[in-house]
Amino acid sequence: MGRIQGSGSLREANTRLVVEQLRHSGPTTRPALARSTGLAKQTVSTIVARLMTDGIAREAGIQPAERSGGRPAVLVEYAADRAYVAGLEIGVGRTRIMLADLLGNAVVVQEVHPEGRSARRPAEKLVAGLVGELERLLAERGGLERLHAVGVSVTGLVHPASGSCVLAPNLGWRDVPVAGLVSAAIGSDAQVPVIVRGAAQASLIAEHREGAAVGEPDVVLVFEDEGVGAAVVEADHLVEGVDGTAGELGHCAWPGAERRCGCGRRGCVETLTSGPAVRREIEARTGRRLPRRPGTPTYALLAEQADEPAVAEAVRDAGRVLGTAVSWVTAITAPRLVVLSGSLIAAPDQLRAGIVASLRQRALHGGPARVVPGALGADAALRGVVLLALDRARESTAR
Numbered sequence: 001m002g003r004i005q006g007s008g009s010l011r012e013a014n015t016r017l018v019v020e021q022l023r024h025s026g027p028t029t030r031p032a033l034a035r036s037t038g039l040a041k042q043t044v045s046t047i048v049a050r051l052m053t054d055g056i057a058r059e060a061g062i063q064p065a066e067r068s069g070g071r072p073a074v075l076v077e078y079a080a081d082r083a084y085v086a087g088l089e090i091g092v093g094r095t096r097i098m099l100a101d102l103l104g105n106a107v108v109v110q111e112v113h114p115e116g117r118s119a120r121r122p123a124e125k126l127v128a129g130l131v132g133e134l135e136r137l138l139a140e141r142g143g144l145e146r147l148h149a150v151g152v153s154v155t156g157l158v159h160p161a162s163g164s165c166v167l168a169p170n171l172g173w174r175d176v177p178v179a180g181l182v183s184a185a186i187g188s189d190a191q192v193p194v195i196v197r198g199a200a201q202a203s204l205i206a207e208h209r210e211g212a213a214v215g216e217p218d219v220v221l222v223f224e225d226e227g228v229g230a231a232v233v234e235a236d237h238l239v240e241g242v243d244g245t246a247g248e249l250g251h252c253a254w255p256g257a258e259r260r261c262g263c264g265r266r267g268c269v270e271t272l273t274s275g276p277a278v279r280r281e282i283e284a285r286t287g288r289r290l291p292r293r294p295g296t297p298t299y300a301l302l303a304e305q306a307d308e309p310a311v312a313e314a315v316r317d318a319g320r321v322l323g324t325a326v327s328w329v330t331a332i333t334a335p336r337l338v339v340l341s342g343s344l345i346a347a348p349d350q351l352r353a354g355i356v357a358s359l360r361q362r363a364l365h366g367g368p369a370r371v372v373p374g375a376l377g378a379d380a381a382l383r384g385v386v387l388l389a390l391d392r393a394r395e396s397t398a399r
């Protein structure tokens with residue numbers, strides 16, 4: 001026999017049921033809530049009254065009599081904009097903020113241009129600029145006390161438990177306490193939880209929950225933001241490894257490669273497959289300097305030149321190398337789906353063709369995994385940390 005619930009926990013369970021229903025239904029009536037939750041009308045009325053007192057629910061107009069089939073009924077809705085969560089994206093060429101309400105609806109997505117070039121700025125300055133902009137966005141929406149959690153995506157090797165970035169060669173960062181810097185910039189009084197993730201993992205979290213990988217229990221995501229990373233979902237769980245740093249495919253060794261990598265070693269996969277690596281290769285082969293545009297990913301720039309045979313060929317070669325590296329991961333995890341994310345989405349078509357060719361060549365049985373671009377585009381990493389912040393906000397309030 002199950003444990004008998006006390007009246008307090010029963011009330012709590014019923015309240016959760018009503019809140020859950022309110023979150024999903026949109027504006028609804030008390031009788032409709034009673035029907036959908038199976039609770040007594042009086043119970044629903046009592047719970048809704050308390051939720052309204054607490055600011056969690058509010059009235060949202062009147063449902064006309066013809067639709068309710070009787071008397072006009074008062075609509076109630078979940079007050080999603082009573083608080084917010086924020087996502088901060090610290091990419092190599094781009095820093096952005098996404099502010100979302102408690103239903104996860106994006107309220108603002110804003111690019112932030114702190115002083116100087118995006119890459120290789122001191123971390124303190126960059127974080128201060130982002131948090132300053134976040135405070136400005138929140139000032140119009142009830143202030144900092146409305147902020148319930150912050151998620152930060154960093155293009156680099158992140159240690160989620162400590163909230164620090166261990167290494168981000170393309171940002172010029174080593175052992176940067178990102179969560180600490182964000183908390184300090186927000187101010188110690190606020191005590192807003194801060195969650196930090198590597199951009200590849202953050203992107204896969206978003207693609208798996210609401211993008212290209214919905215309903216796929218086993219997925220490999222390949223990410224590029226002037227460097228290369230990967231992330232794996234296995235049996236619907238993100239593979240994190242012992243310290244949360246799983247997925248550093250870009251820094252695996254490619255046999256015979258010699259070029260020095262941003263991580264300090266030589267011959268990493270990234271030195272052959274990142275946008276800047278491919279550009280360097282094309283420039284070496286043609287003796288011509290390709291255009292650079294701050295804030296635009298190198299792969300996106302290469303896509304503009306993809307009609308040139310030298311560009312197409314070098315991109316395809318990089319795709320073949322990357323595809324072989326991805327085959328190391330797919331051999332272990334046997335996913336049905338490989339998602340290309342970050343700047344790989346904007347890359348010339350030859351990149352995906354190269355990846356697919358390598359995977360097909362290395363597949364032993366059952367055929368290679370399907371290779372698709374991420375459905376959330378370049379927003380995946382930012383969206384992923386918003387979803388993590390939302391999880392944390394709900395954990396702490398249960399509402």
Ligand SMILES: [Zn+2]
Pocket residue numbers: 250251261262263264265268270
């Ligand atoms: Zn490396």
